[in-house]
Amino acid sequence: QIGLPVMHRSACGLLALLPVASAFLSPSPASIHRLQQNDRLVSGLSSHAGRTMSLGRSSFLSHARAVGGRAPLLRSGQQNQWTCSEGNAVKHADFQYLEERDACGVGFVATRKAEPSHDVVSKASVALGCMEHRGACGADSDSGDGSGMMTQIPWELFEDYVKGDGIKHAGVGMLFLPKDENKLKDAKEAIEQVCKKNDIEVLGWREVPVKEEVLGQQARDGAPKIEQLVMKSGKGLTGEELEQTLYLCMRSIQGAVAERGLDWFDDQVYAASFSSRTIVYKGMVRSVVLAQFYKDLTNERYKSQFAIYHRRFSTNTMPRWPLAQPFRNMGHNGEINTLLGNINWMRAREAVMDQACAFPEGADISKLDPLSSKKNSDSANLDEAVTLAIRAGKTPMETFMIMVPEAYKDQPELADKQEITDFFDYYSGLQEAWDGPALLVFSDGRKLGASLDRNGLRPARYLTTTDGLVCMMSE
Secondary structure, three states: OOOOOEOOOOOOOEEEEEOOEEEOOOOOHHHHHHHHHHHHHHHHHOOOOOOOOOOOHHHHHHHHHHHOOOOOOOOOOOOOOOEEOOOOOEEOOHHHHOOOEEOOEEEEEEEOOOOOEHHHHHHHHHHHHOOHHHOOEOOOOOEEEEEEEEEEOOHHHHOOOOOHHHHHHEEEEEEEEOOOHHHHHHHHHHHHHHHHHOOEEEEEEEEOOEOHHHOOHHHHHOOOEEEEEEEEEOOOOOHHHHHHHHHHHHOOHHHHHHOOOOOOOOOOOEEEEEEOOEEEEEEEEOHHHHHHHEHHHHOOOOOEOEEEEEEOOEEOOOOOHHHOOOOOOEEEEEOOOOHHHHHHHHHHHHOOOOOHHHOOOOOOOOOOOOOOOOOOOHHHHHHHHHHHHHHOOOOHHHHHHHHOOOOOOOOHHHOOOHHHHHHHHHHHOOOOOOOOOEEEEEEOOOOEEEEEOOOOOOOEEEEEOOOOEEEEEEO
C-alpha cells in the first residue's frame, strides 16, 4: 500500500547488494500480479497467535486447542515424549527433530556508503522489533522462539585485543558455552587446542556483556554462557585463506568437545559465528529484547555497513538457543519441505565427495564434524550446505541459485537466456533443490543479498533512500 518494490523470482531470482553498490531486478507486471496473489494467500495462513510451550504433552495439546494454536504432529504408532531438564537438553523422539521448521520474519538494513556506522545497527534493531508478530513466545509470555542479528565485526569493541593492521589477520568466534565450571573449562581447552592445531593464535576471551534479567524464565533457565574468542592467524593469513582456516576450526569443534565427554547440543558448545568478517548476536529472546539483552548492540562503537535481522517461529517444536537465527551465512523465513531427502543426500555424498577445496591446502580434514544433524532445524542444515559451497569458492549468489533454484522450465522470461537455463540444467544433476516456501537473506561479509523460493511463497519488499540506505523486509 505504500508502493514499495516487490521482490520476485525473475531471470536470476536474486536481489544482490554489494557494500558500495547495489543492483536490483525490475519486476514484470505478471510477477507483480503473482506476488500480490501470494501476499493475500500468505497473509491468510500466517497467523501464529496462541502458540505456547509447555512441559507436558497433554497440557500442551489441551492449551493449544483452547487458544487456537498448533499442536505437535503425531504419526500413527509413534510416541511423543516431552521432557525438559537443565540447559538445552530437550529430549523427545528422534522423528521430532525432522519436524524442525521455521516460519519467521527476516530482513536487512544496509548502507551503500563505504563507511560503517552505528546508525545501521540501530535501525536494524528497530526493524527487528517490528517483526515481533512473525515470531512466537513461550507460556511465560517472555521467552522468545529466537531472534538475532548478523553484522560485520565491530572491531572497535576488540581494540584491547587487536587493532590497526593486525585486524587483517584476525577473527572472532561468537560462542555459546556451558555454565558448569568444569564443562566450561573443558570446552575452552578443546576449542583452543583446535585453534592451535591449525596455526590460529588465541588472543583472548571476551565475556559478552548481557542483561539476563530481561530474559523470560524459560530462556534464562536454558541460557548458555556467551563469550567471544578473539584470534589471529599465526601464518599471517588474510582474506579467503583466513576464512577457510577459521571454517576448518569451526567444523572441528563438535568432535573435539565430544572427545572430552561433551555434547555440542545437550551441553551447549556452539559457534554462532567463527569468522574474520561477520559476527552473529542471537538467542532465545523476543525481537524487542535482543538489543536490551546484548549490551553491545546499543554501544556507539558497534558499527557495520549492514545488519541482517531475524525473528523466529519454531513450528511444532521446542525452541533452543543455537537454533535462533541468523545462522553463519543466512537467515531464512519459511520451511524446507524436502528436508529429509536433502539430509539423506548430504549424508550419502559426504562419504565420497572431496571437501578439501573448502579448506586451506594441506589441511587435515580427517576429523570434520558432519555436515548435517538431525538435531538441527531445516534452516540450520541448509546453512551448513551453503557455508561449505561458499568456502569452496562459490559466490553467495551462485550458491543460492544452486540450492534453491528457480522454476526455469518453459519460463517465458528465460526463453532467450540459454546461459541461465544451462546453469540450472547443469547443477540440477549435481545438487537436489532445497525446496519449500523460502525467503533467504544472506551474506559472506563481502556481499549481501536475498532470494525467494521458486514460487515466491514468502514475499518480500525492499526500498532505497536518497541518503544511501537499502532496506529489505518480510511481507
